[in-house]
Amino acid sequence: MGQPAPAxxxxxxxxxxxxxxxxxxxxxxxxxxxxPAPGLGRMQIESTLRWDGGAGPNGEPRANFGGMHGLLEVQGAKASAAEGACQVVLTRIGRYLVADDDGDCGGINVRHTGVYVRINAGR
Known part of the structure; x- marks a missing residue:
């Protein structure tokens, strides 16, 4: 299997x-x-995250939650936002939004890290 072209x-x-x-x-x-953040000339971001940890020893579901809310600073195809210790970096690649964070955005194993697709173009 060949490597994809860098472009x-x-x-x-x-x-x-x-x-x-x-x-x-x-x-x-x-x-x-x-x-859009009205009057600020910028955008806002809000995330809702969940890590599904499967079932515990007695069959109870295990999950951790997290997320953030803040102003989004956009520069071309990259953007970043922070709330407290949580720092998120986003990159637009084609129709995708690739996200990463510093690991301080919620409970254990809760991360923004992943490839996202737009499910609603509205607010």
């Missing part, structure tokens, strides 16, 4: 610096919502 993996700047970030994004377990 396929390079972040491409969104066509519109606001519209192409807006909406609700999901990786199947968590969501990231991005919308």
């Amino acid at each position: 396929v993996l390079d972040p491409a700047a969104p066509l519109d610096p606001v519209r192409d970030w807006l909406g609700t994004w999901s990786d199947g377990a968590g969501t990231i919502r991005i919308w």
